Amino acid sequence: MFTAGVSGHAGAASAQSSTSLADAYRDFPAARTGLCLDAANRHPMTAATVAALNQYLQWRSEGAGGPDNFYGKPQQLETRTLFARLIGAAPDEIALVNSTTEGENVVAAGLGLHRASGNVVIDELGWGGSRYLYRMLERGGGPSVRVVRHRNWSIAVADMDSAIDRATKLVSLALVSNINGAVHDVRAVADLAHARGAYLYADIIQAAGAIPIDVHEANIDFAACNTSKWLMGDYGFGFLYVRRELQDRILKPTRFGTSQILKRTGDGAELELVPGAARFDTCGSLACGPGVCAHAALQYINRVGVANIQHYVQPLVEQLQKELPTLGYRSLTPRGTESPIVSFEAPDLDKALTRLRKVFGIEPVTTGRWEFTGRSGTGYIVRGIRIAPSVYNTSRDIDRLLNALN
Ligand SMILES: Cc1ncc(COP(=O)(O)O)c(C=O)c1O
Numbered sequence: 527m528f529t530a531g532v533s534g535h536a537g538a539a540s541a542q543s544s545t546s547l548a549d550a551y552r553d554f555p556a557a558r559t560g561l562c563l564d565a566a567n568r569h570p571m572t573a574a575t576v577a578a579l580n581q582y583l584q585w586r587s588e589g590a591g592g593p594d595n596f597y598g599k600p601q602q603l604e605t606r607t608l609f610a611r612l613i614g615a616a617p618d619e620i621a622l623v624n625s626t627t628e629g630e631n632v633v634a635a636g637l638g639l640h641r642a643s644g645n646v647v648i649d650e651l652g653w654g655g656s657r658y659l660y661r662m663l664e665r666g667g668g669p670s671v672r673v674v675r676h677r678n679w680s681i682a683v684a685d686m687d688s689a690i691d692r693a694t695k696l697v698s699l700a701l702v703s704n705i706n707g708a709v710h711d712v713r714a715v716a717d718l719a720h721a722r723g724a725y726l727y728a729d730i731i732q733a734a735g736a737i738p739i740d741v742h743e744a745n746i747d748f749a750a751c752n753t754s755k756w757l758m759g760d761y762g763f764g765f766l767y768v769r770r771e772l773q774d775r776i777l778k779p780t781r782f783g784t785s786q787i788l789k790r791t792g793d794g795a796e797l798e799l800v801p802g803a804a805r806f807d808t809c810g811s812l813a814c815g816p817g818v819c820a821h822a823a824l825q826y827i828n829r830v831g832v833a834n835i836q837h838y839v840q841p842l843v844e845q846l847q848k849e850l851p852t853l854g855y856r857s858l859t860p861r862g863t864e865s866p867i868v869s870f871e872a873p874d875l876d877k878a879l880t881r882l883r884k885v886f887g888i889e890p891v892t893t894g895r896w897e898f899t900g901r902s903g904t905g906y907i908v909r910g911i912r913i914a915p916s917v918y919n920t921s922r923d924i925d926r927l928l929n930a931l932n
Contacts, residue, residue, distance in 0.1 A: 528925040556918065567914070609734075645694050651700065669696075879893060891913045
């Protein structure tokens with residue numbers, strides 16, 4: 527029987543935010559309803575975010591009365607500013623996009639990769655959709671794709687060093703791996719890329735809101751995420767960071783619509799683009815409801831502080847790293863990894879999932895089926911579970927999971 531946990535979830539969630547992280551679960555209605563250790567898949571919203579969304583829905587249900595947009599330019603700027611603060615960027619380096627994948631496609635298109643030669647370097651702990659993008663460009667005559675393999679479940683800088691050369695156009699990595707939470711030494715890889723004339727794109731969907739990020743300090747050129755995971759918002763709304771010096775000069779805007787127009791006063795004036803990274807915004811209407819969620823959630827995260835969230839979650843991850851191997855689960859995440867994601871190969875995955883469904887009525891973790899290529903070139907598959915606790919979880923939640931799997 528695992529009983530490391532001390533606190534339960536007796537309190538009711540309210541739109542009032544808690545002040546101490548030990549009480550943060552009170553801010554999340556989901557903490558009342560069941561076990562959720564799956565924030566890397568879809569992070570629950572705070573009650574305050576749900577309240578903001580309800581206000582928006584109320585406004586929409588009234589026929590959008592009046593000319594003012596509930597989620598207009600001032601709220602959009604605030605959202606950019608809150609996100610910029612979270613990742614150490616400036617607001618004019620942040621574009622509003624629909625998804626991580628859209629952001630990465632804007633980067634690939636703006637760099638002209640579809641007609642470039644050379645290579646793109648990715649790694650096998652990165653996002654599968656990203657690999658697909660570069661494979662498609664390669665198939666169409668674009669740069670060849672180099673995939674760096676993991677060593678003991680992390681990507682060694684030395685292996686990135688061997689893969690990146692003077693023909694490399696872009697290095698694309700997931701700062702925190704969605705497979706096992708491994709964290710790149712992104713500054714070291716960015717410096718290698720820059721020394722050889724390449725740019726670095728970081729997929730930060732599993733990092734933003736989960737671990738502290740400073741894109742300037744890390745020398746990241748481009749980064750993107752959506753808001754449904756550690757940013758505690760919804761699908762359909764995300765951010766693209768474009769380092770200021772690269773806007774236009776290196777990353778060309780490739781899509782145009784009314785969002786990109788600076789002045790609408792005829793005589794070709796509409797051909798002048800809005801300043802800053804906003805020219806890379808989604809070119810049609812924004813996803814306003816999810817924008818409202820992002821705005822409310824970013825206020826919460828900035829107030830609580832990402833370093834505090836990370837500090838709160840790390841003992842929960844450590845509890846899993848310590849206890850699950852005693853039940854026969856092999857950790858796929860290097861010990862000491864400072865992200866909130868930890869994955870395990872299950873001794874009998876089907877049995878484990880059956881148990882979880884029996885105890886909780888759902889699977890409170892993510893089931894993984896991850897494909898890799900061995901050093902001999904043959905493929906292999908690892909099946910397991912990915913566990914991702916967040917600020918609304920307590921060590922008692924980890925006990926509940928461990929007891930169900932025991
Ligand atoms: C690392 C990573 N990148 C990208 C995505 C997909 O994001 P989007 O739907 O915003 O393109 C995910 C989704 O799980 C992810 O984990």
